Amino acid sequence: MSSVNPVKPFLDTTQRVRELKLKKYEFQGLGNELVISQEEIMTQYNKSKGMKHTRDLGNHREEILREYLLNSNLVPSKYRISQTSSRVTDTNGNYSRELDILLTNNDENIILMKRGKSLEVHPVENTYGTIQVKSKLTLNELESAFENIASYKKLRKNLTNHSSGFSNEGFGIIFAYTTDFDHTQLNTHISSLKDHYSSDLLPNAICILDHGFFLPFHQNNSVILSDTLSSIKQDQIQYYCNPNHNDHLFYFHHILLQLLRGTRTDIVDIGNYYNIGNIDFSTNISFKFAYGEYFELAKCTKHRSAQAIEYLKEINSQNLEKIFQYISTSELFDELLLIANKNSGSLVKIYNPDNIDLKDLLKYEEGFLAYEKIILNKLGSKFDVLLPHYYIQKENLFEDCPQCKKNAKTRTNRALAKIKP
Known part of the structure; x- marks a missing residue:
């Protein structure tokens, strides 16, 4: 980090004024209180340098900030601060x-x-949001923090109603104690990383306790709320910082409260979490069986085992993308009207790339429906979809039995071994 501090004379004068005021006033304002707290936090950080195990060191420094936030009384009790590492999921x-x-x-x-x-x-x-804590901000740690925040912000809340003036998506802050980068290097690395993410996935703020606070700007205005940030093209956003002040902990609190008070949450319907979907991260498409977990189970009797081998029905990335691409532009049908000539209002999409007559495609098979019904969701675009057994068989839409695949691979490897020169 650069050793040159262009505002040092200003800081020295401020400190001297506070020392003189202390003789007359016990409370001089929150700025002075948080300068003291900032020094105490950095002292704890420096004391931890003797710890040798990397994970223990990281956990301890994460705990320093967590304990400070829990005991500072500057985060209202309506906001819960997690006391352990957490993951976030959606339905x-x-x-x-x-x-x-x-x-x-x-x-x-x-x-x-x-x-x-x-x-x-x-x-x-x-x-509401997350804080990613880093000991020393290296390029690898910066990349990791960007990625963790993006993984959280990719989750869509699907709030039942939106309010103007509030952010309906969560926020992400990067907090580091120190860095070896100077200001120019930090600007370069942050700008380079920013170009790899869409604006809705970018950090809302980057705080380096002994250096400064970087905020996203657009047209000379800071844009910290996630909904506002999402509405601006990524290449029109730049991160700016006013470095080398000693009030960084104050501004950290100031920004954190702005983000908390400007972000909405919604009531959780736990019924929607009874059985969540199977997510394919390469396509961001999730699917689940509309009639429940019972229909997820498949059995294979092609083996010597006395009992059928049970396995879960899965759809690979290629087939998920193929199905979603087709049904995203296809028309909606009333499911009950098609199979029982009754109006139900339950609208579905039907995977039917060959345009087969639906009465033939969906007719009953030995007393059972001739299709599987799944729910597909890609980042909020959600459809009930009928997969006719005709296409399940023709295009092998579900993955084969794992034991069959393993046996086939073994046979292939043995055949290859025999023909090797």
């Missing part, structure tokens, strides 16, 4: 990477899964 099966500090609505606090003090899983509707 489609998407989930975030591990998040250091998560802020949720304490009045509607719902935790979907808890594993002692090791991990919590939270519904995305109830979250």
Whole structure:
């Protein structure tokens, strides 16, 4: 980090004024209180340098900030600060990477899964945002923080109603204690990383406690709320910082409260989390069986085992993308009207690339429906879809039995071994 501090004379004078005021006034304002707290935090950070194990060191420095926030009384109790690493999920099966500090609505606090003090899983509707804590901000740590925040911000809240003036998507802050980069290098690295993400996935703020606070700007105005940030093209956003001040902890609190108070959460319907979808991360498409988990189970009797081998029905990335591309532009049908000549209002899409007559395609097979019904969702674009058995067989839409695939691979490897010179 650069050793030149162009505002040092100003800081020295400010410090001297505060020392003189202390003789007359006990409380001089929050700025002075947080300068003291900032020094105490940095002292704890420096004391931890003797720890040798990398994970223990990272956890301890994450804990320094968490304990400070919990005890500072500057985050209102309506906002819950997670006391362990957390993940966030949505009803489609998407989930975030591990998040250091998560802020949720304490009045509607719902935790979907808890594993002692090791991990919590939270519904995305109830979250405000996350803080990713880094000891020393290196390029690798900066990249990791960008990616973790993006994994959280990819989750769509699907709030039932939106309010103008509020952000309906969560925020992400990067917090680091120090860095070896100078100001120019930081600007270069942040700008380069920014170009790899769409604006809705960018960090809302980057705080380096002994250096400065970077905020996203557009047309000379800071744009920190996620909805506002999302509305601007990525190449029109730049991160700017006023470095080398000693009030960074104050501005960290100031920005954090702005983001918390400017972000909405929604009530969690736990019924929507009863059975979440199976997510394919390469396509961002999730699917689940509309009639429940019972229909996810498949059986294979092609083996020597006395009992059929059971496995889950899965759809690979290629088939998911193919199905979604087709049904996203196809027409809607009333499912019950097609199979029982009754109006139901239950509208579905039908995978039918060969345009076969629907009465033939969906007719009953030995008393059973001639299709599987799934729910497809790609980042909020959600459809009920009928997959006729005709196409399931013709295009092999579901993955084969894992044991059959393993046996086939073994046979192929043996055949290849025999023909090797």
